[in-house]
Amino acid sequence: MLCLFDLDGTLIDSELGIVSCVRHAFQQLGVPAPAELRHWIGPPLRHSFGPLLDHDPALVEAAVEHYHQRFHQIGWREHTVYPGVEAMIQRLRDAGHTLAIVTSKPQRHATPIVESFAFADAFTRLYGPDPRSPHSEKASMIAAALADFGADPAQTVMIGDRHFDIDGAVANQVRGIGVLWGFGSREELEQAGAHALTHTPGELAELLAA
Structure with a gap:
């Protein structure tokens, strides 16, 4: 996946x-x-x-x-990794899933953050928008990831805390999974069409393992 x-x-x-x-x-x-x-x-x-x-x-x-x-x-x-995220990423990698990041941050800002992770090598690619763009571009970045990996949308998930993530997933016919420990609300994620909602990284790992 x-x-x-x-x-x-x-x-x-x-x-x-x-x-x-x-x-x-x-x-x-x-x-x-x-x-x-x-x-x-x-x-x-x-x-x-x-x-x-x-x-x-x-x-x-x-x-x-x-x-x-x-x-x-x-x-x-000025950031911290959420508790449980590192263990979740390790579990997904051990299960053979392919992992990538799709962020609204320009790559020049996202790259040093990701490189600082103890689990940075778990991610195969990092997608960020053109810094001059006024748009989130989540849909186009997800489309690029599908093309780069030759992935089946039915075997792809987009995981995020805001409606931008779910909007991008819906536009590409992939499952959007909302996380409730971030900055978005349950209502926002549900209205965007989230396939599922998770309360903790551990719960997310269980869902993806299933």
């Missing part, structure tokens, strides 16, 4: 790094940051910055650049 994993909110708790970089971007622009920033984890940055910067293309691009500058320097280190 080909198992495609989201990164933020699925393998790692990256709230500190993402929120700190968003606040930094607003500070650099002299614009007050929203009090609640947790919902920024998952959507493309331009999608989130746009409404708060009057959809001014120059301001939005400046905010994204400020975000990326801090993330490249320190933000990528």
